[in-house]
Amino acid sequence: MGRIAAEAGVEVNLGLIEAKRAQKQYGDVSVPLFKLYRATGLSAEEFFKRLGEAAGRVPDNLLRFKGVVNGFLNLEVNPSEYAPVVLESIRVHGDRYGHIASEKRERVIVEFVSANPIHPLHIGHLRNGILGDALQRLLKSRGHDVKAHFYIDDVGLQVAFAVYGFQRVKGLRGSEKPDHFVGAIYTMVNLLVELKKLKREAEKEQDPHKVAQINSRIDEYVSRLKEYSEQYPEVFNTLADLVRESEDPEAEIRRINRGYEEGEPWAVKATRETINTCLDGIKETLHRLGIVFDSWDWESEITVWSEATEDALRKLSETGLVERKDGALVFRADLLAESREVREAAGIPTGFTVVPLTLKRSDGTTLYTTRDIAYSIWKLARADKVINVIATQQSLAQAQLRLALYALGYRDIGRRLLHYAYEIVMLPGTRMSSRKGVYVSADEIIQETVDRARTEIKKRGLGTEEDAEKIGLGALKFFMLSQTPNRVITFSWERVLDFEQNSGPFIQYSYVRAASILRKASEQGITGKGDPRLLGSEEKTVILLLGEFPSTVVEAADNLRPDIVTSYLNTLASEFNRYYDSTPVLKAPEGLREARLELVRAVAQVLSNGMSLLGIQPPQRM
Structure with a gap:
């Protein structure tokens, strides 16, 4: 481009040059000229004319001038010249091909999953965990x-419900996965306590219509408890006796919660034992998914026992934006959000409604978002940027959090603390509630996917148990990552395990196919290094795609868009399969055969690298 500009007699800022894939009818590569001409002082028409004429005069073995259309300089790539550059780069860099270090390297914390440690992970956590893992892999590729941080939400009444029951029945677990056992206890205690309250309400209520409504809820809870009594008869009977014999079980549960927040040894021992039991099960699930965390952050230690929350509240109260309302302490986030400048700095979209944030209830207890202020300060002290992977339903709380931090002096908080919002996963016919025990666990989804993958590869007479695991997990991950995070996903087995297109199994199959070609070549004694200059128009599309991989990874990482990688992998796999189906490789003439094998080897490497960025492992056979 510099040579073309020199020939045209104009100066351009080479830093503004971008190369994009051209529309098919215009060539292979397009260079947008709009940014370039503004600095020249020439009219767009004159600049485009000069550059077009110069491009036609400059000889180049790699690129051929195709014309200037609609402000784009269009060029055609000579595959014989481009292939050696791309294939040699892939050979040299190997597993690191596509990893380009950012000019500005940052310390980044990605906080994700962070499920309440009182039940197993469900399908929503599955999407969260897969997204968070892919994000941290992409960011690492940029240097x-x-x-990766997991926030253990061990403070609050929900945890106390689980502790209350677990301490009575912990010896009855048997061989059940620990998080499922704790989750069942949490649900049973919730239902039993609520049922006791409803029965008392029904006895006191005089209005027949209200009594009918209460009885309807009682029937619902009894129905759910019947299921648990059949699945966990001994545990259920023990918990039912515990709640029935207590005059006020909620008071006992609140006592546990209060004792834990105050660090009383008996409460700490009981609570930590319950939570660690559940975390053991959660870690099993994460290990199966290949998700690893660098830090497990205990809410109690970071925000409560350290008095960091009280310190944050004191400083926030000094801003003039905190007031008392009906005994509660309230932060007027809505007033702060009236300023367009503040909204921009805090990353609050125009038109997004912000309401006041209750910091403390009238009884003096803090809310989750209040404690999150202290936790965010802790994270920001350890990173240049923090990415919270949290469901889009928490957008208001995350906006209030950033506004509170802005008020505390974090004027660039919109850039430093990002809410990576994702939408829910819809399971047709299912409405989830962990309190009522109505959810589909991540373990169930994972196992069902692996079982279906096993059935499919058995049909084909190929693959091992290890391959079934890799294919099943790869299918799940690709499915969760192939949608933009702001889209609701409707879960469909047909789409998850589609072996024909745009799926984890399709990408894995394409990789295995490439690896199989290379293995056959080795078995036939074809080991010589090929000359990529022999490649031509048949290979052009695949070569161009291979060359685009690094820029694709950069775009995906910098924009936090794993779906860009899934889309790229699907395109590369499709084009490679189309190429191999129509073009002989092992049966090609000697010389060209070796060159085409070099191309196949490069495809296998790039497919492997792309899958690795998504946390997907390639199987051996399928």
Whole structure:
């Protein structure tokens, strides 16, 4: 481009040059000229004319001038010249091909999953975990110092419900996965306590219509408890006796919660034992998914026992934006959000409604978002940027959080603390509630996917148990990542395990196919290094795609868009399969055969690298 500009007699800022894939009818590569001409002082028409004429005069073995259309300089790539550059780069860099270090490297914390440690992970956590893992892998590919954090929400009444029951029945677990056992206890205690309250309400209520409504809820809870009594008869009977014999079980549960927040040894021992039991099960699930965390952050230690929350509240109260309302302490986030400048700095979209944030209830207890202020300060002290992977339903709380931090002096908080919002996963016919025990666990989804993958590869007479695991997990991950995070996903087995297109199994199959070609070549004694200059128009589309991989990874990482990688992998796999189906490789003439094998080897490497960025492992056979 510099030579073309020199020939045209104009100066251009080479830093503004971007190369994009051209529309098919215009060539292979397009260079947008709009940014370039503004600095020249020439009219667009004159600049485009000069550059077009110069491009036609400059000889280049790699690129051929195709014309200037609609402000784009269009060029055609000579595959014989381009292939050696791309294939040699892939050979040299190997597993690191596509990893381009950012000019500005940052310390980044990606906080994700962070499920309440009182029940197993469900399908929503599955999407969260897969997204968070892919994000941290992509960011690492850019050279950032990335740490994955799991926030253990061990403070609050929900945890106390689980502790209350677990301490009575912990010896009855048997061989059940620990998080499922704790989750069942949490649900049973919730239902039993609520049922006791409803029965008392029904006895006191005089209005027949209200009594009918209460009885309807009682029937619902009794129905759910019947299921648990059949699945966990001994545990259920023990918990039912515990709640029935207590005059006020909620008071006992609140006592556990209060004792834990105050660090009383008896409460700490009971609570930590319950939570660690559940976390053991959660970690099993994460291990199966290949998700690893660098830090497990205990809410109690970071925000409560350290008095960091009280310190944040004191400083926030000094801003003049905190007031008392009906005994509660309230932060007027809505007033702060009236300023367009503040909204921009805090990353609050125009038109997004912000309401006041209750910091403390009238009884003096803090809310989750209040404690999250202290936790965010802790994370920001350890990173240049923090990415919270949290469901879009928490957008208001995350906006209030950033506004509170802005009020505390974090004027660039919109850039430093990102809410990576994702939508729910819809399971047709299912409405989830962990309190009522109505959810589809991640373990169930994972196992069902692996079982279906096993059935499919058995049909084909190929693959092992290890391959079934890799294919099943790869299918799940690709499915969750192939949608933009702001889209609701409707879960469909047909789409998850589609072996024909745009799926994990399709990408894995394409990789296995490439690896199989290389294995057959080795078995036939074809080991010589090929000359990529022999490749031509048949290979052009695949070569161009291979060359685009690094820029694709950069775009995906910098924009936090794993779906860009899934789309790329699907295109590469499709084009490679189309190429191999129509073009002989092992049966090609000697010389060209070796060159085409080099191309196949490069495809296998790039497919492998792309899958690795998504946390997907390639199987051996399928």
